[in-house]
Amino acid sequence: MSDIMTAPHQDPAMTFENAASMGLSREEWDLILTRLGRTPNLCELGIFSAMWSEHCSYKSSKKWLKTLPTEGPQVIQGPGENAGAVDIGDGLAAIFKIESHNHPSFIEPYQGAATGVGGILRDVFTMGARPVALLNALRFGAADHEKTRHLLSGVVSGIGGYGNCIGIPTIGGEVNFDASYNGNILVNAMAIGLANSDRIFRSAATGPGNPVIYVGAKTGRDGIHGATMASAEFSDETESKRPTVQVGDPFTGKLLMEACLELMASDSVLAIQDMGAAGLTSSSVEMASKGGLGMEMDLDLVPAREDGMSAYELMLSESQERMLMVLKPDATDTARQIFEKWDLDFMPIGKVTETGRLVLLKDGDVACDIPLAPLVDDAPEYDRPQAEMAKRPTLASADITDGRPVTEVLAELLGSVDLASRRWIYEQYDSQVMADTIAPPGGDAGLVRIHGSRRGLAASTDCTPRYVEADPRTGGAQAVAESWRNLSAIGARGLAITNNLNFGNPERPEILTQMAQSVLGMGDAARALDTPVVSGNVSLYNETDGSAILPCPVIGMVGTIEDIGAAVGMAPTAGMALVVIGQTAETDDGWLGVSLYARNLAGSPDAAPPPVDLQAERRNGLFVQQQIADGLITAAHDISDGGLAVAVAEMCIAGRIGAQVALPDGGNRHGWAFGEDQARYIVATSDAGALLAEAKAAGVPAAAIGSTRDAGELQFGDENAISLEDLSNLVEATIPALMSGG
Amino acid sequence: MSLSALRVAIIVFPGSNCDRDMMVAIERLAGRRPALVWHKETSLDPVDLAIIPGGFSYGDYLRCGALAARSPIMEAVLDHAARGGAVMGICNGFQVLLEAGLLPGVLVENAGLKYVCRNTCIEVVGGTDSPFTAGLAPGHRMIIPVAHNEGNYFAGDEDLQRLEDNGQIAFRYVDSDIVGPANPNGAARDIAGIVSANGRVMGMMPHPERAISAELGSADGATMLTASLEALIS
Numbered sequence: 001m002s003d004i005m006t007a008p009h010q011d012p013a014m015t016f017e018n019a020a021s022m023g024l025s026r027e028e029w030d031l032i033l034t035r036l037g038r039t040p041n042l043c044e045l046g047i048f049s050a051m052w053s054e055h056c057s058y059k060s061s062k063k064w065l066k067t068l069p070t071e072g073p074q075v076i077q078g079p080g081e082n083a084g085a086v087d088i089g090d091g092l093a094a095i096f097k098i099e100s101h102n103h104p105s106f107i108e109p110y111q112g113a114a115t116g117v118g119g120i121l122r123d124v125f126t127m128g129a130r131p132v133a134l135l136n137a138l139r140f141g142a143a144d145h146e147k148t149r150h151l152l153s154g155v156v157s158g159i160g161g162y163g164n165c166i167g168i169p170t171i172g173g174e175v176n177f178d179a180s181y182n183g184n185i186l187v188n189a190m191a192i193g194l195a196n197s198d199r200i201f202r203s204a205a206t207g208p209g210n211p212v213i214y215v216g217a218k219t220g221r222d223g224i225h226g227a228t229m230a231s232a233e234f235s236d237e238t239e240s241k242r243p244t245v246q247v248g249d250p251f252t253g254k255l256l257m258e259a260c261l262e263l264m265a266s267d268s269v270l271a272i273q274d275m276g277a278a279g280l281t282s283s284s285v286e287m288a289s290k291g292g293l294g295m296e297m298d299l300d301l302v303p304a305r306e307d308g309m310s311a312y313e314l315m316l317s318e319s320q321e322r323m324l325m326v327l328k329p330d331a332t333d334t335a336r337q338i339f340e341k342w343d344l345d346f347m348p349i350g351k352v353t354e355t356g357r358l359v360l361l362k363d364g365d366v367a368c369d370i371p372l373a374p375l376v377d378d379a380p381e382y383d384r385p386q387a388e389m390a391k392r393p394t395l396a397s398a399d400i401t402d403g404r405p406v407t408e409v410l411a412e413l414l415g416s417v418d419l420a421s422r423r424w425i426y427e428q429y430d431s432q433v434m435a436d437t438i439a440p441p442g443g444d445a446g447l448v449r450i451h452g453s454r455r456g457l458a459a460s461t462d463c464t465p466r467y468v469e470a471d472p473r474t475g476g477a478q479a480v481a482e483s484w485r486n487l488s489a490i491g492a493r494g495l496a497i498t499n500n501l502n503f504g505n506p507e508r509p510e511i512l513t514q515m516a517q518s519v520l521g522m523g524d525a526a527r528a529l530d531t532p533v534v535s536g537n538v539s540l541y542n543e544t545d546g547s548a549i550l551p552c553p554v555i556g557m558v559g560t561i562e563d564i565g566a567a568v569g570m571a572p573t574a575g576m577a578l579v580v581i582g583q584t585a586e587t588d589d590g591w592l593g594v595s596l597y598a599r600n601l602a603g604s605p606d607a608a609p610p611p612v613d614l615q616a617e618r619r620n621g622l623f624v625q626q627q628i629a630d631g632l633i634t635a636a637h638d639i640s641d642g643g644l645a646v647a648v649a650e651m652c653i654a655g656r657i658g659a660q661v662a663l664p665d666g667g668n669r670h671g672w673a674f675g676e677d678q679a680r681y682i683v684a685t686s687d688a689g690a691l692l693a694e695a696k697a698a699g700v701p702a703a704a705i706g707s708t709r710d711a712g713e714l715q716f717g718d719e720n721a722i723s724l725e726d727l728s729n730l731v732e733a734t735i736p737a738l739m740s741g742g
Numbered sequence: 743m744s745l746s747a748l749r750v751a752i753i754v755f756p757g758s759n760c761d762r763d764m765m766v767a768i769e770r771l772a773g774r775r776p777a778l779v780w781h782k783e784t785s786l787d788p789v790d791l792a793i794i795p796g797g798f799s800y801g802d803y804l805r806c807g808a809l810a811a812r813s814p815i816m817e818a819v820l821d822h823a824a825r826g827g828a829v830m831g832i833c834n835g836f837q838v839l840l841e842a843g844l845l846p847g848v849l850v851e852n853a854g855l856k857y858v859c860r861n862t863c864i865e866v867v868g869g870t871d872s873p874f875t876a877g878l879a880p881g882h883r884m885i886i887p888v889a890h891n892e893g894n895y896f897a898g899d900e901d902l903q904r905l906e907d908n909g910q911i912a913f914r915y916v917d918s919d920i921v922g923p924a925n926p927n928g929a930a931r932d933i934a935g936i937v938s939a940n941g942r943v944m945g946m947m948p949h950p951e952r953a954i955s956a957e958l959g960s961a962d963g964a965t966m967l968t969a970s971l972e973a974l975i976s
């Protein structure tokens with residue numbers, strides 16, 4: 001049947017207008033005609049459109065993604081599979097990935113976020129890993145924007161709704177607010193799983209004649225063409241796309257996860273791929289093309305939730321909780337019994353072929369017969385133009401600071417939505433199910449025990465969009481550095497990263513510059529810190545009516561700690577010395593350009609963000625990890641948004657303990673207190689002399705800046721002290737007040 | 743007698759997600775791995791304790807615990823309870839025991855209308871005659887986390903008074919220095935757990951199996967579970 005020269009007759013032949021409505025350009029349409037040697041029908045065009053969408057083809061980002069380091073002795077599987085895998089020792093692999101669900105979450109926040117979590121979990125257990133932790137990275141519009149409360153509330157309950165039910169702990173994340181996200185929020189979900197490193201499953205189909213099996217939930221009309229929607233800008237008409245949002249069912253997700261893991265423990269599965277974006281289309285095309293083979297499927301056999309679904313609808317549906325597998329021919333009965341036990345559909349719908357073509361049957365006719373090579377290999381790859389970016393000036397602290405007491409400014413910053421406690425959010429996530437959570441959300445990094453051992457798996461998600469906007473290359477490096485610091489601050493060593501590139505329309509040169517340069521910065525940092533990129537996701541066209549989001553290339557880093565008993569949190573006890581790692585005793589100013597201070601208190605003057613010294617990040621991070629392992633550091637916190645004073649205050653609040661901090665003589669007090677110079681930590685120790693001596697020996701700048709004390713007050717120099725209870729109430733009150741409409 | 747002689751079964755429904763955690767906890771504390779019993783089973787081998795674990799049995803469709811309470815294995819659990827056998831339900835397991843009629847009252851949506859996962863401080867209520875409290879001093883306080891959306895215990899005033907008078911309230915939420923209100927869900931009379939009139943069936947919202955070592959944030963759950971196992975073996 002592969003010699004059909006006219007379009008399979010079920011559907012009318014398509015025109016360029018049809019292609020354009022699916023997001024394809026004139027050039028792409030012409031390429032399809034050339035490759036097929038004829039006009040495609042609706043189903044075929046839908047398949048091309050989905051596979052060539054930005055979401056599936058990475059056509060604007062591929063050139064830059066190729067520059068990222070993806071190899072290292074720890075890497076078992078780099079980008080290109082459902083998720084990345086790294087060797088964590090003891091015969092185990094950590095398998096992880098982050099993925100965006102931005103557009104669906106704006107249209108339908110609960111379902112959009114829930115299916116984001118469900119999708120990323122499938123990516124991980126498809127590889128044969130049992131998921132052990134979830135994280136997320138969220139961006140919402142201005143706190144006072146009319147939609148923010150509704151979106152935040154829906155997204156948080158959607159994330160919880162899926163993760164809590166399926167029973168995987170959410171151990172960390174980040175949530176921030178900026179008006180640029182008013183019409184385009186970001187919802188990035190990350191999952192981490194554990195597998196035996198010799199039992200990892202991949203997606204390349206093998207063995208012509210082997211059965212192709214559909215398992216999981218039935219296919220409905222939800223989410224049709226979601227991958228294409230995720231590759232277009234938003235407009236006022238977006239609300240009408242509500243029907244393209246998928247609906248999640250975590251209960252079925254749980255059954256599917258247990259059934260797949262049970263099946264994978266047997267020797268039955270040759271290849272497996274989850275049906276995520278572009279559903280049956282991308283799963284079948286990827287499996288067949290990766291195996292260098294073909295696939296034939298009878299769409300009448302696809303378990304459908306609704307009657308009368310067309311080939312186009314069946315192929316483009318993004319119904320959730322579905323998988324496609326190639327099984328060993330003699331394993332079908334074993335597999336069927338497992339899926340029947342879990343009350344899930346199990347249906348052989350086709351076979352692997354040698355033809356190199358995707359052939360689909362429907363109602364006894366050929367509904368699609370296209371060569372696979374063009375779908376994958378000929379997917380367009382664009383070298384889009386960048387814009388020249390003017391180098392931003394270095395800001396002098398004195399230009400924006402005044403003589404107000406440090407604690408007065410501190411209270412203002414800590415009470416802002418940017419630094420307020422995220423408790424209202426993370427208490428809606430089950431952070432403790434699986435009973436291995438050592439560090440729940442609220443600290444620098446999440447930490448779970450590797451089940452049955454003393455070792456731990458740590459993770460953090462990070463990005464500071466205002467730095468990326470001001471200097472994309474520095475901002476891209478900073479996101480990696482901050483993740484590295486967050487892991488170091490609990491005593492864990494970063495091993496590898498996953499990234500989620502959230503940007504506006506790449507066809508605009510200034511947006512492409514943001515993406516290209518931040519990816520280069522990310523690569524610089526990943527190389528310097530030995531944390532290669534093993535998986536990731538790109539979300540472009542995050543714009544509403546022509547206005548782009550602040551660029552947000554999120555990093556998710558995963559690392560390990562040898563003994564969970566040695567991990568520290570940020571809460572110090574009384575009578576501890578506070579030492580800043582990464583700066584000297586002579587330091588009397590700090591980098592306020594593009595700081596939270598500059599943004600919130602000084603109207604965001606045009607300036608360069610803090611430079612990132614990757615060798616200092618590496619050296620200081622390794623030093624902190626070592627001193628935590630040796631027990632000399634008993635509490636630690638990385639210095640990030642809000643600078644040193646905020647870091648100290650957050651430690652005091654966590655430890656319910658006061659502190660006395662010395663101010664520098666002269667210099668600029670606010671610069672020193674709120675500057676956001678990188679590669680720094682505040683640590684608590686009972687032996688400052690020993691720690692400073694170790695730092696000196698390691699060539700790490702460090703300075704004792706104060707000590708904790710029983711009195712419930714935080715004091716800088718001889719300025720007025722502020723009550724810890726007041727500070728604590730301040731950080732706890734902001735989000736609940738926002739969410740109650742206060 | 744050693745705790746490892748104790749026969750414990752954990753019932754597994756589709757959607758249960760604390761079954762493994764409870765199995766690990768009991769195995770560590772008693773030195774013997776409990777049996778996991780699939781919901782489609784119709785009989786239960788003789789056991790000293792049947793545990794209904796937390797999770798989202800049957801996806802919490804219809805009402806939390808409602809479908810699980812009518813699944814095949816529950817006939818066997820009801821028979822076991824009718825013979826005076828000990829049954830413990832945690833979180834969703836507590837909801838199942840209410841739906842199955844083994845305990846009085848209902849659990850409704852949290853007063854805050856949100857899922858809540860955090861530590862709570864619970865106190866052992868005096869005057870309870872039950873293996874689940876026998877080894878714990880009245881007034882003993884424990885830090886044990888909750889994680890639920892429907893943990894707000896509710897019953898009519900007369901029923902609540904009867905629970906009080908009969909000594910059927912096992913655990914109450916009490917004030918401590920944990921951030922947030924002492925009672926995480928608005929439960930009537932701060933009820934965190936109750937027992938049946940004969941003391942042999944206990945349901946509680948907090949998850950003792952998640953608090954079995956200091957590294958997990960608290961070891962008080964281990965204290966509570968061990969006390970129950972010891973009372974059941976003696």
